[in-house]
Amino acid sequence: MAQVQAVFAQSPRRPAVIGLCGAQGSGKTTLARAVLKACEGAGLRAAVLSIDDLYLTLAERQTLARDVHPLLATRGVPGTHDVTLGLSVFAALDAGERVALPRFDKAHDDRAPQSEWPSSPLECNVLLFEGWCVGARPQARVDLLVPVNVLEASEDVDANWRTYVNDSLSTAYQTLFARIDRLILLAAPGFEVVQNWRLEQEHELAANVGKGGKVMDEASIARFVAHYERLTRFILQEMPGRADLVIRLDAARQPVEIRERT
Incomplete structure (x- = not known):
């Protein structure tokens, strides 16, 4: 909460935007809700927006899968979000609108x-x-050449998918992220824990899903998180050096180190 109050006091813009990055299942949503409640308790008008809520519709992703690359049918990576929608939300908030x-x-x-x-x-x-x-920031093009997992090696042999993802991240996403006033990273101990974390999320989803909802089994989760592996690994390597606050987690998602950039 001290971070939020500091940003609110220092930022010349309203709203002050706190970016919260972390691998799947790292606790971002839980933390955001707790900070939201604390903000409201301090008399601040606050809101939460997840980049997950900016995903393109199923029909739009199916079109991308047909016209660009089949792997773009799966939500998650840059290129599968409606960045224009996100920018319009930011613009309305900047104007003080509801x-x-x-x-x-x-x-x-x-x-x-x-x-x-x-x-x-x-x-x-x-x-x-x-x-x-x-x-997140894009990788150097040369770093896209070598696959990081079986998914990339077998279904993105020519690197077209990961190049499209990286190019998407290089453009409109950077405009979206430029609005962030303070960046916080929940740093997983490594990508190896992400599948289990994401599996726990799916179990929670299964407990709450309504009629007609779909949940993934363990094999589907493994394939799903493979889409995220490249950029997650790069974030864990690159972002700690520039994030305003880094909270390092252990495999149980407990903080083991908190470091603020000076």
Whole structure:
């Protein structure tokens, strides 16, 4: 909360935007909700937006899969978000307007109806912008040549998918991330823990899913997180050197080190 209050006091813009990055299952959503509650308790008008809620619709991703690369049917990587939608939300918040905050229904793998989107407060003071690749930067092109896993080696032989993802991250996403006033990284001990963390998330989703919802089994989870592996590994390597606050986690998601950039 001290970080939030410092950003709010120092930022010339409203809302002050706190970027919260962390691998799947690292606890970003839980932390964002706790900070939201603390903000409200301190009298600040606050809202939470997840980059996951900016995913393209299922139909839009199916079009990308047909026209660009089949792997783009799977939500998650840069290139599968509606960045224009995110920028429009930021612009409305910057103008002090009350704005509908997009929501994505992961159980149905599609955007939730707009009637189900919550509204931000009028003249929002703080926006918590969280997501697995929030604040990420692209890799050097030469680093895309060697596959990082079986998915890339067998289904992206010519590197077209990962190049499209990297190029997407290089352009509009950087405009979106430029609005972040303070970047916080929840740093996993390594990519190796992410599959188990994501599996725990799926168990929670299964417990809450409604009629017609879909959940993934362990094999599907392993394939799903493989889409995220390259950029997650790069974030864990590159972002700690520039994030404003790094919270290093152990495999049980307990903080083992907290370091603030000076």
